[in-house]
Amino acid sequence: MILDALVQLCQMMVVLALAPLLAGYVRKVKALLVGRRGPPMVQPYRDLLRLLRKEVVLADSASWVFRATPYLVFAATWVGAALVPTFATGLLFSYAADMIAIVALLGSARFMLALAGLDVGTSFGGIGSSREMMIASLAEPAMLMVVFTLSLLAGSTQLSSIAAFMQGPDVGLRVSLALALVALVMVAIAENARIPVDNPATHLELTMVHEAMILEYSGRYLALIELASFVKLLLYISVIGCVFAPWGIAAAGDGFTATLTGLAAYVGKLALAGFLLAAFETAIAKMRVFRVSDFLGAALMLGVLAALLRFVSRLT
């Protein structure tokens, strides 16, 4: 019991510690791919510490919603990421890791962030909030349809059951899994504000979604929100990894060496996924905002098709 609690705690800390490193790694790879040297991989840690030391500049019209949102967003995202099996399944609170609940937790974080964007009463916040809700209105159903497909295959909506099923012999090369993977990757790109949906490195109005909502944040609030967005990227990569590349994840009660192998496999998956993300972002240009709805509509259609195939057939 104590050991289980320790492993769960270890997972929560690992997730928090690795998230800025992942973001720094992706930035470094992007820079190297276009021929620059790029910032060091530990730069996000330094950025967060710098932000923590700075004074918060609060707008006159900001209310308690603005001040509470960074904590709530960080908490919801961190809890969601802590419930996703990264290096081991069957953790102490794994039965609380219902995929629909995780999607809804991310939805709560987005709800609070959109409200914070509207709180100060400027037009930039409004742009960010309205575009974010448009993206969410298509991305969240697409994500839910992917969850449906996976749970129809695995017989459960619990993430650790799905991960255990994916490691087992019953899973084959199925069309609905392939469609679900494509849809999940498209949703992950949209939700994490990556090119081609949104540019994480910009402050131009025309390309802003996420950055516009958090425009008024500074100091420790901004540090929390940045950390939450790093953790969110880690969460999506962990979900894709534990469902579609479950090799190396230790089962419940497997022993210390298995857990270490799981950890090493997890870091390897993060590195590979980060490299692919950086390569993809460098190779492609950002879409117009209203093309994003076509993009996510296609993701929703693929998700519905994958779920439909699961409904009508036992083999796809």
Next chain:
Amino acid sequence: MIGPLALDVAHLFAGGLVLVSVMLLYQDRMTGLINTFALHALVVSMSVAWQAFIQNAPHLYITAAIALVIKAVVIPVALRRMVVRLGIHRTIEPVVSIGLTMLAAIGLIALSIMVMLPITAQAGTLAREDLSFALSVILLGLLMMISRRNAVSQVIGFMSIENGLILAATGAKGMPLVVEISVAFSILVALIVIGIFLFRIRERFETVDIHLLHEHRGEQP
């Protein structure tokens, strides 16, 4: 005996072809469309090659090679040259928005599953689903032809219909090479004819938007 993994891979190719057909409907620029069509032909040739491997039917390798060379290389290059030479508009305008086209696409896929699965009740499950995927590819190709205003996209839709037919024919065992040669030849001929027509249309009207042709037929647009 063909193992289950081999059948799964074939099934995956069929599903992949449906995915690429949906991607064809998503494109709104000419270069993207031609590249996606090249991918479509590539997936078909890989699927046929895999069928040749698992069915032990060497003549299908030739079919795969024909599909690869002609449809994945020659035709896209030719189309790209035609686009550049005729100066055709680089954006493709859909008749209804892309979102609605996607909705229609999924309705068509559901329809083909609904049609195929009860009819082919005697065959094995994977073969039935491969047939429904092939029918979906054909229907999606037709959808592409009717939902775009541009003549090049209609040519591509026509060719993707043919890819769907190849998928259906190779899925069921035994398709003679002769048929494939004649089919490929007719495609090539059709392409040449269409190309000539496009050239003439462009000469006369400065555009290949069919919508504008209606005005010259004497009917109301």
Next chain:
Amino acid sequence: MLEGLLWCIATLLATGVAALALARRRVASALVYGISLGATSVAFSAALASLLAPAALGGSLTLPVGLPWLGAHFRLDALASFFLLVVNLGGAAASLFGLGYGRHEESPGRVLPFFPAFLAGMNLVVLAADAFTFLFAWEFMSLSSWALVMAHHRRPGNAAAGYLYLLMASFGTLALILAFGLLAGPTGGYSFEAIRLAPPAATISGVVLVLVLIGAGSKAGLVPLHVWLPLAHPAAPTHVSALMSGVMTKVAVYGFVRIVFDLLGPPAWWWGALVPLLGGITAVLGVLYALMQDDLKRLLAYSTVENVGIIFIGLGLALAFEANGMTGAAALALTAALLHVFNHALFKSLLFFGAGAVLGATGERNMERLGGLIHRMPRTAFAFLIGSAAISALPPFNGFVSEWLTFQAILLSPALPQWLLKFLVPAVGALLALSAALAAACFVKAFGITFLGRPRSPVAAEAGETDRWSQAAMLGLAALCLLAGILPGYFIDALAPVIQTLTGTSLPRQEQLDWLTIVPIAQSRSSYNGLLLFFFIALAAGLGAEVIHRLASAAVRRSPAWDCGFPDASPATQYTAGSISQPIRRVFGSVLFRAREEVDLPPPGDTRAARLRVRLRDVPWDVLYAPIAGMVGFVADRLNKLQFLTIRGYLTLVFGALVALLMVLTVWQ
């Protein structure tokens, strides 16, 4: 127990009558709302007691009023006690709110007599055990709410709203009369007992289902019969709007459940195709309409339409499972639907109370003229935020629990054998997911534009907080929303007797599970723990705050907003209600509603303001109602000639009718 409830109803009716006489007095408002609060609280406790202690159930009573050969039957069974609980909880909250809100009612004589009568009517519908009493109470409920809708009949639009409401209510009651006529059959036994013992044939059952969908569905707000709802609900005074949206629609759902699940025989499978499809379309259309509104109360009314759609998705799935003999799955779907009935009554009442508080404080319903109210009305804003989070199905609130259960029911559907269902259910699942995401967008708009930002008009800048009673009602409902989200197992267990009577099985008992998790089917399959999630979030937030407190600088400086260096401080530059829904309007609305934006720019040199107008087309209205209204008008014009015949003409009519009836008689024999 049943006698007690009937006494409560009698008290409410007496209060209504007394208020007719006393309405002019100053103390009348407090008296009426106070007595209503007392009566509904007593009824609520009685209903709760009978739900939790099934031994006290099954009381029935026949009063010698009404039709001489029928009497008035009343029965308190599990289903009735659950819906009585919902009705009286909403009624008590509305009375509590009315204690404060009713003080600035401008025409109390039009509201006070009908409010307790409305509450009494709703209670009577739920308790009725024969067709005549049911229909009588149904009409009484409709008429008293119509009187409340017409309370401010001089305001523009209210009279038209009342007229449309009366029309649709009468049409619905006609459908229900036909349904009950078919159910009673040739023997004519109108009491529910008699109907239960003699279920009709399959084709007649199908016709009854369609009639009940029309009758109860129009009162609940199913598309395309929803058109009266967004006009009538906002027209009434706020606590009445909350009752109509939060409670009266649930009484309509009760009518549907009672007739379809209890009185009709075993369902046919196509019922499970029609009802979820209607529910899914209603959910998506309702929330899209809500997104296009800038009147706060109309937005809430359309959101009611959306939630009714979600309830009918659950009910339809239960019918599909029942028709195929999958009783466990049917129990799950029905639990999800009934839990959503309870949850929606809670948070919709809360949201309407918030809108009423805003209306009372500023006199404005139009969100384009509000803003920044979180600084002026902090407790109202807090309660409204909880309500918005609950209705957007965000954990750890109660809206998420019922949506989660509905999704679990959808995930059980691949076992359904019919092909049409296999294609329909994933589509309905996608529609449900889409409506949940759009609802979150809608309530970001509602809360964000009304309460956040800067005030867009002087009335918003000078608003004051509402009175204690209204705050108490809102905060009480908010606390219940959180409680129902954290401890859902108790609520599901309380529903078990209802599900048991309707489907024959019920969900496993939830209360002895670890850590108060809910497990609807099996532990290995899926589970949700609201308390643990809430605990984790609180812990993570607390931990984050603590670490920040230690490591980070605590300095805060107030300054004007950064706004990318843009120097204009006018509140008119912030986003409006129309602009925040513009991306969604462009993506969804341009096809569904033919949403078009028209810009009217003055020519150079002219100093008048430019105007942006958004033109929407109401599809059900244009496609269904306008042609029907036209046809009715056309036929009425033709038939008008009958008014002006000569005496010989009238005699010819009588002669013709007599001859026709005699011919019918001969042919029949």
